[in-house]
Amino acid sequence: MSLPFVIIAIVTLLAGAAAMSLRNLVHCALSLVVSLAGLAALYLVLDAQFVGFAQILVYVGAVAILIVFAVLLTRSDATPNQTILSPGWGIGIVVSAVVFATLGWAALNSTGLPKEMPPAPETTVKNIGDLLMTQYVLPLEAIGLLLTAALIGAVIIAMRDDAAKTKMEDGRLKMEKPASPSSSGGHV
């Protein structure tokens, strides 16, 4: 383990812990961003430039903004008063530690994993592109189709909502207009 790896791993883990335990939701989202950026740095330490940069572009640039927007649009920014830890947190830690130990033991003792590290393949962006367009073209197309479907679905949901709301507002306007002639121009 090299020194950069240790530093980045500690930062990532601390930020992850902060994302779970902070009271203010926006603070949680921002620490999650630090944690995701730390993951990107780990990819860069492993010499995987494309994955690292794509991680930053997608998670720090897009997903983080999405999370933050979702937090802002769905809740008021009042911080909760009750404790963040649920009452059974001690048992939870024991159970998760046991599960992790079991899985780790199983993984370390399994015969399916190669014991020797295979030589690192030379990964350039060009190689990744070639593989994506030849060997893995079907999964790529499937993901593209899925994302397009999700996009269209999102647009349809948003459109229906919008149409209903404008209809409602029109109705309200028509109802209000004759009733209150004195407040003309005051309606926003």
Next chain:
Amino acid sequence: MGFVPEAWRTIVSALISVAFIPLVFATMFAIITIFERKGIGRIQNRYGPNRVGIPFTNIRLCGFGQFIPDGLKMLTKEDIVPRTADQVVHFLAPVVMLIPVLLAYAVLPFGRNMTAADFDAGVLFFFAVGGAVELSVFMAGWASHNKYSLLGAMRAIAQMISYEIPLILSAVTVIMIVGSLKTVDIVAAQNHYTCGIAHWYVFTPWGLAGFILFFIASLAESNRTPFDLPEAESEIIAGYFTEYSGFKFALFFLGEYLGMFAAIGLGITLFLGGWTAPFSFLTWVPSYLWFFAKLIALIFTFIWIRATLPRLRMDQLMNFAWKFMLPLSLVNIFTAGLWHFMGAGPTRWAVCSAVIFGSYAILGRGLMEKQNLGRRIYRYAD
């Protein structure tokens, strides 16, 4: 480098290539602000700053010393933080703004063999670090605990996300043609001459369309007029940095300008041949001079646009990005593919130009017809 001990050479060379970036571009920022104020002043028929010259002398330098007192004023001003602001996030936001912007310069080739970090995925790196700017804008707007700040941040993020898509898609054409994400390779691919004229990508149909799309999108990304809704002073004071003062405000100001320079620098690298000379008989001029000449020319174009055009409305901004620029940049990617597979000759010029101008005309006409604008009427003062 012979006078440096062997063991220190890597560190010293790294320091030199890194120190160059903040030094040169921060100085350029200071001088460009004066040019901007004077230029906009002249365009709007007033003087602009013309008093301050060298201190303690009577030399005025046409007011070009103005940036020194401006900078000192920023440094010595009181740093006011609102009581209800989120102290930590409020403090971190300008830092998060400036660091990715400075990082973006690492992949720009300023001249022959003058790239700080020649990554294999250089263009991707540029766009990846640019994504962190949106986050800093949100941090500033949210942490200020001010309605105008949050409104400005929301506007800025909506605008940046919308215009990032045409920005990246217009850059994709060049990456497709070159076949590499390395900025050095992209410049090298444009460093050929036929009949003495350089093979810059802006001189091809898809390159011209791509450059114009990239230019407009980078104008919007750097929040400048006509896309300055996030900081529209007549509507929301100063947008996301309303609650910033003193040096933190200066950092935002610096970050915004450095971001603009970096976006222009990438545009030059992708479409205007980077550090290459326009004509083969001018190749004796040092390469970095060409880069900075192109940079300054484009910055002055930005200033000119800022002084000339009025601000857009929010719906116009969004419609322009999603209904006009996005389809055009997709058509442009298709055209670049056609260009690549049709082989050299005049046919591909004709076909590619026809595709781009046809789609531009159809799209523009279609969108204008929906607006029911009617005929434009000119009224002149008698």
